[in-house]
Amino acid sequence: MIEPVPVPRSATVDLVAHSVGATILISSLAQGGYAAKIPGVFLVAPPFVGEGGWPSQDMDMEPMEQLGTKLPHDAPIYLYHGGNDDTVPPAHVELYAKAIPQAQVRRLDRADHQLNNDLSEVAADVRRLGKTAAKRK
Secondary structure: OOOOOOOOOOOEOOEEEEOHHHHHHHHHHHOOOOOOEOOOEEEEOOOOEOOOOEOHHHHOOOOOOOHHHHOOOOOOEEEEEEOOOOOOOOHHHHHHHHHOOOOEEEEEOOOOOOHHHOOHHHHHHHHHHHHHHHHHO
16 A cells, blocks of 8 residues: 655645556545645546446455445546546546536546646646636735
């Protein structure tokens, strides 16, 4: 199992993860226990675990069908998935959209599993969210 990293309660941390790392991240967030302020969660090409996705016994985690109810309500969640992803089928982002109805879904039709090595869409959302948070202060 992955060991938790101690983070001061005063810390502000954007969370960005890719593929299986994104699945582990969102599953960990659903379990709670995080201390830092999380302005945003950005998940790139995460495999969905549960019905219609990858079997939960293969990933050693709970199915994700009711994920949205277990996540922090004050942190916007963004999902990015390429239409040409041959590692994680694009249908997985639709499963996440149902499980996390509050998520912003970015379907990138021509992108592959690595988003064609172009994270500009992700970076733009991180910057936009940062500007919005700065205006609220």
